[in-house]
Amino acid sequence: MTSDSEHPVLAAGCVLWRRSPVDGGLEICLVHRPKYDDWSHPKGHLKRDEEQLAAALREVEEETGYRAAPGAPLSQTHYEVNGRPKQVSYWAAEATSGAFTPNDEVDLILWLPPTAARERLTQPRDKDLVDELLALPQR
Template structure:
């Protein structure tokens, strides 16, 4: 096994989504779902480790459902975030995903969710690296045209 293959084998592979919805409070607003993980006392986008041989998008959608209780419709791939966890490399692939239906119930991994406008979500996220994903999401959404007068 080459050194790069060995490093790749040790990399933790994960996937997640920047889950969003049209705001029920504003006709032109978007809200982003953040999850609170009590184990780490942090706010993040829903994500998790991939199961053996699991497709990354399938894993991302599974994690969203497990952590938020919401089904979603996947959109654009937003990119990969890489960082170290306990000295081991981790790569998380993210997609934009519009919430379609469902309801949150607290569970072992996530005790709270918040639906926030993008600027508020950006400041609530614990890790600065997660903030760039909000920009990528907003860039991927179709621009609403202004009503004609």
């Protein structure tokens, strides 16, 4: 019998992007979580029997207020939280519609050009996802 500590916590999220309404340049959405006082990409845990991509898009909408069109899969990140392994699957996703409303989980979002987004992100593993998005063929 395996214990819970051996099974990774599964989560999914997106590197959410759009074209700037000002100059048409690429902007990436970052979320601020007051519980951790960090800046990250929108992500969250999978619900029971939920597909990873469905979870990623649900979490984007819950955390940012934006619906998104999924694009290419990006890397998975692996790290430990409270002594348990966590695995987060990511996709590139273009924001299609919506508006942000602060909530208990996310109190702020920022739309930033890629260089500024890399600088603002708290975790180095999240910075690598920006580089992956930029390396994709035409977005």
